[in-house]
Amino acid sequence: MNTATPSSQDAPAQNAQTPALAIEGLVKRFGALTAIDGLSLTIAPGETHGFIGPNGAGKTTTFSLIAGFLSADAGSIRVNGQAAGDISNLRGVIGVLPQDALLPPKDTVGRALTLYARLQGMAKAEAEGEARRWLERVGLKDSWKAPCGTLSHGMAKRVGIAQAFLGAPKLVLLDEPTAGLDPKSAHQLRELIRSVRESGTALLISSHNLSELEALCDSATILERGRVLTQGALSELTSELNVIRVQIAGNTFPETALRDLWVVHDLSFDKASRTMSITLTAGLDAPEVGIAEVLKLLLREGVPVSGLSKGHGLEARVISLK
Amino acid sequence: MNRPQEIALVCGHELNRAVRSPKAAILFLLYALVASFSGFIFIHVTGAFDEQLDALHMRDLVDQMGVYRKAVLLFFGEGAADQAWLFQMPPFLLFFYKFNLFFLPAFAVLMGFDQLSGELQTRSLRYLATRAHRSSVLLGKVLAQFAILALLVVLMSLGALLFTRAAPESSWGVTLLGTLRFCGLTLLVMSAYLSLTALFSALTRTPLYALIFALCALVFLWLLGALANFDSLAFLRWLSPATYEPALISTKPGEVLPSVAAYLAFSALFLGGALTRLRSRDL
Numbered sequence: 001m002n003t004a005t006p007s008s009q010d011a012p013a014q015n016a017q018t019p020a021l022a023i024e025g026l027v028k029r030f031g032a033l034t035a036i037d038g039l040s041l042t043i044a045p046g047e048t049h050g051f052i053g054p055n056g057a058g059k060t061t062t063f064s065l066i067a068g069f070l071s072a073d074a075g076s077i078r079v080n081g082q083a084a085g086d087i088s089n090l091r092g093v094i095g096v097l098p099q100d101a102l103l104p105p106k107d108t109v110g111r112a113l114t115l116y117a118r119l120q121g122m123a124k125a126e127a128e129g130e131a132r133r134w135l136e137r138v139g140l141k142d143s144w145k146a147p148c149g150t151l152s153h154g155m156a157k158r159v160g161i162a163q164a165f166l167g168a169p170k171l172v173l174l175d176e177p178t179a180g181l182d183p184k185s186a187h188q189l190r191e192l193i194r195s196v197r198e199s200g201t202a203l204l205i206s207s208h209n210l211s212e213l214e215a216l217c218d219s220a221t222i223l224e225r226g227r228v229l230t231q232g233a234l235s236e237l238t239s240e241l242n243v244i245r246v247q248i249a250g251n252t253f254p255e256t257a258l259r260d261l262w263v264v265h266d267l268s269f270d271k272a273s274r275t276m277s278i279t280l281t282a283g284l285d286a287p288e289v290g291i292a293e294v295l296k297l298l299l300r301e302g303v304p305v306s307g308l309s310k311g312h313g314l315e316a317r318v319i320s321l322k
Numbered sequence: 323m324n325r326p327q328e329i330a331l332v333c334g335h336e337l338n339r340a341v342r343s344p345k346a347a348i349l350f351l352l353y354a355l356v357a358s359f360s361g362f363i364f365i366h367v368t369g370a371f372d373e374q375l376d377a378l379h380m381r382d383l384v385d386q387m388g389v390y391r392k393a394v395l396l397f398f399g400e401g402a403a404d405q406a407w408l409f410q411m412p413p414f415l416l417f418f419y420k421f422n423l424f425f426l427p428a429f430a431v432l433m434g435f436d437q438l439s440g441e442l443q444t445r446s447l448r449y450l451a452t453r454a455h456r457s458s459v460l461l462g463k464v465l466a467q468f469a470i471l472a473l474l475v476v477l478m479s480l481g482a483l484l485f486t487r488a489a490p491e492s493s494w495g496v497t498l499l500g501t502l503r504f505c506g507l508t509l510l511v512m513s514a515y516l517s518l519t520a521l522f523s524a525l526t527r528t529p530l531y532a533l534i535f536a537l538c539a540l541v542f543l544w545l546l547g548a549l550a551n552f553d554s555l556a557f558l559r560w561l562s563p564a565t566y567e568p569a570l571i572s573t574k575p576g577e578v579l580p581s582v583a584a585y586l587a588f589s590a591l592f593l594g595g596a597l598t599r600l601r602s603r604d605l
Contacts, residue, residue, distance in 0.1 A: 067452055069605040087455050091323065096452050101445035106339055112449075115335050119453035121323045163449060 018081040020045045020171045020202030021066065026075035028061055028226075035061045037226040039075070043202050043219075045170065048193070050213035050234070051206035053223035059206040060099050061226075063175050066204075067096045080170045092120040095164035099175035099206075102156070105149025109135065109159055112148055113166065120167045134162035139188060153180045161189065165196060172196070174205045178212060190216060242284070244291055246276045246298070247307035254301045261297060263290035274306075328454045332462025333469070336437075340470055346433065350474060353429055357421060357478055361485075364417045399568035401577070408571060410493070411500045412486035419504040422475065423567065426508065427515040429474075431536045434467045434519040436529035438600065443527050448605050456600045464520050464593065471512050479505050507570045510585050514563050515540075517592035524596040524603070563588050 021043040028036040036058045043049045051059045064070040066077055068085055082089035104112055110131060117127035135141050138158040143151065151159065157180055164172050177193075178186040193203060193216055207213050213220060214234065221231035251271060258278070259267055266279040280290035287310055298305055340346040375381045394409060395402055397420055402408055408416070438460070441447040450459050483501045487494065522536040523529075543562050550559035559565045566581040 064604070067448070069448055069451060071602075071604075087451075087453070091453055094452060096448070098445060098448045101448045103449070104339075104441070104446045105444070106343060107335075111335070111338070115331065116449060116453055118331055119323065119328065119450070 018045070019043060019078070020047065020080055021204065022076075022078040022081075023062075023066070024076045026062070026065060026077065027073045028058075028065055028070060029073050035226050036065070036072075039223075039226070039228060041221055041228075041231065043171070043204060045202055046197060046200045047219060048197055048203040048205065048217045050217035050220035051204060051223065052210065052213060052220055053206075056225070057223040058226040059223060060175055062223075063096070063098070063173050063204070063206065066173060067094065067098070069098070092167050093170050095166065095169035095172040097157075097160045097164040097172075097174045097177055099179075101160075103148035103151070103159060105147065107148050108145050109140070109148055109151070110144035113159070113163055116163050117166045122167065130166055131162075134165055135159070137165075137192060138162045139185070154182060154185055157181055158185065158189070161192070165201075168199065169201065171202045171204065174203060176207055177205060178207065178209060186212075242280045242282065242287060242290075243310075244278050244280065244287065244294065245307075245309045246278065246294065246305060248274050248276070248298070249304035249306050250274070253298065253303045257297060257301065258294065261293055263293045325455060325458050328458035329462045329465065332450070332454060332459055333465045336463050336466030337469060340466060346470060349429065349432055350470075353425070353474060354478065356425070357418070360421055361414065361418065361482070365414060368413060398571060401568050402571055405571055405573060407496060407500060407573065410496045412497060414486050415482055415497065415501060415504065418479070418482045419508065422478070422504075422508045423511060426471070426475070426512050427540055428537070430467070430471060430512055430515040431519050431533065431540065433470060434464075434516060435523055435533040435536050437463045437467065437520065438523040438596075439526050439529045439532040440523075442524075442603075442605065443529060445605065451605055457597055460520065460524070460593075460597055460600055464516055467516050467519070468509075468513065471516065472509055475505055475508050475512075503571075510570070510582060511563070511567065514585050514588040514592065517589045517596065521592045521596040521599070524599045 019042045021041065023039055023041040026036050026039040027034065039058070039062060041049070051062070053059050061070065065072050066079065066084060068087065068090060071085070077084040079090060080093050082093070084090060084094075103109075107115075110128070113131035113135065114124070114127045117130045118124060120127075122130060132141065132144065135144060138161055140155060140158055140162070143155065143159070148156065148159065157177070161174070161177060164174065174193075178189055181189060190212065193205075197203065203216075205213065205216065217234050219231070219233045222229040251274060253269075253276070255267065255269070258264055258276075263281050263284060264278055265281045268277045269275070270277070278290075278294060280287055284290050291308070291310070295305065295308070372381075390413075391409060394416065397416070398405075398408065438447070441450075447459070454462075479501050483497065486497060518539060519536050522539065523532045526532050526535065543564065546558045546562040547564045549555045550557075550562070550565070563585060566584040569577045569581040570585075572578045572581075
């Protein structure tokens with residue numbers, strides 16, 4: 001799609017091993033405030049990486065630095081093997097959904113998307129076709145002639161998502177992509193993201209919706225006050241505490257018997273979700289040993305088990321880090 | 323995609339936006355109306371003056387005293403004394419040229435104050451910034467403003483030219499060449515004011531501030547010229563674009579070229595400032 005981009009003509013950039021995004025020692029200060037403090041991050045082609053943190057953690061600032069909206073005080077950013085900062089390296093290689101940018105209100109949706117596609121190097125007809133294709137994928141094919149200023153928040157967000165994916169970029173940054181979307185649109189967007197992942201596009205997604213990130217991401221970085229608290233594969237982040245979660249159908253279970261099990265170190269129960277969080281004894285050969293012992297006891301006592309998962313939820317993991 | 327292509331795409335998009343924009347249409351019409359009304363008053367006054375001269379049989383006397391010549395020199399400066407072509411032009415076209423030079427800077431500011439500040443405020447510039455160089459965005463937008471202004475000047479000049487075509491005292495060739503010259507000079511002068519507008523539009527995220535600052539800058543530049551009337555502050559005149567305006571009508575290259583260079587330098591300075599700010603600023 002982006003045959004005209006310099007990076008696609010660059011042999012090293014074509015290498016499948018080249019990370020879609022490589023950040024080293026990134027620092028950004030706003031006066032006395034250090035918004036990003038030594039962030040390093042690598043995202044492989046096709047990987048979906050979650051960016052997690054409270055408001056003010058530095059997620060949007062990092063996105064802005066990668067996209068070139070802000071300039072860094074220290075560190076390096078390489079997108080698809082090319083130094084970020086020069087638009088010639090980024091054009092068509094990176095797609096961005098900025099969190100707080102409005103679409104040009106007087107432009108029609110079609111005109112705006114066509115301009116963006118053309119600036120990525122496409123001919124007029126190709127650009128229009130690409131714009132229409134993405135508008136259809138986000139469910140807004142009838143909004144081609146609508147002025148951007150008349151769109152609802154959710155519709156504008158979907159147009160923003162369409163422009164981010166124009167031309168099949170190697171890396172797409174999505175800052176709070178489902179914020180403000182109704183549940184159906186949010187679900188459609190998640191499905192869209194899943195389908196895009198299969199095409200090899202790497203995604204960096206920030207969201208406060210942790211269950212959404214848990215469902216979409218391969219890996220994640222948890223930030224606080226500009227510093228990385230932890231990062232890694234999602235399975236590592238959520239399982240390293242040796243915790244299992246067991247959901248039961250009722251509210252009663254043999255708590256004392258469970259606590260007395262040799263594999264159980266600690267136990268808590270959330271009545272609202274009817275979920276036990278069981279921390280297994282350290283030193284087990286594998287968590288599966290503990291899972292088997294717990295399940296055996298519950299089945300023996302006639303407790304109806306409706307679900308089981310290994311590890312903390314992402315939300316619990318984030319909370320445990322604070 | 324190279325830079326000229328980027329600039330052309332942004333410029334084309336801006337022109338398209340302007341054509342559909344009520345603001346551009348209203349400003350265009352407003353300017354045309356004010357210019358027509360002022361022209362009407364000018365013609366009415368000069369016509370009444372002519373009638374009085376004829377009624378009092380004073381035309382020969384007035385001609386002998388060179389009243390018209392003195393009036394032209396009053397508006398164009400003593401340096402215009404040896405510009406024969408100027409005195410052969412219909413008076414209405416001279417008035418129209420001066421009218422444009424006085425009011426078009428304000429028109430340029432009103433047209434372009436939000437070209438960047440508006441997109442900085444809504445951050446919609448971010449959608450362009452990942453796809454085009456910031457310099458291309460700036461130049462594309464300024465070129466679009468220039469094209470709109472050029473269209474206005476050409477259309478209005480054409481109207482003025484057709485209006486004066488029947489003037490018995492002027493030859494068609496002289497009038498046509500003079501009008502073309504006035505068009506070119508007006509656009510040269512306006513390039514500096516368009517660049518000034520772009521500078522203030524790049525400096526601030528708030529369109530209202532950009533408008534106020536740009537209008538204040540126009541007043542400031544005018545004040546520089548006025549302050550230069552004091553001997554001790556005479557050097558200030560060189561900082562005001564208006565200082566270089568009278569020499570533009572000269573047919574002598576030694577007089578006109580420095581003034582043309584001065585206007586181009588002002589344009590480059592203001593545009594360079596806008597580009598430096600846009601490149602260094604957070605979007």
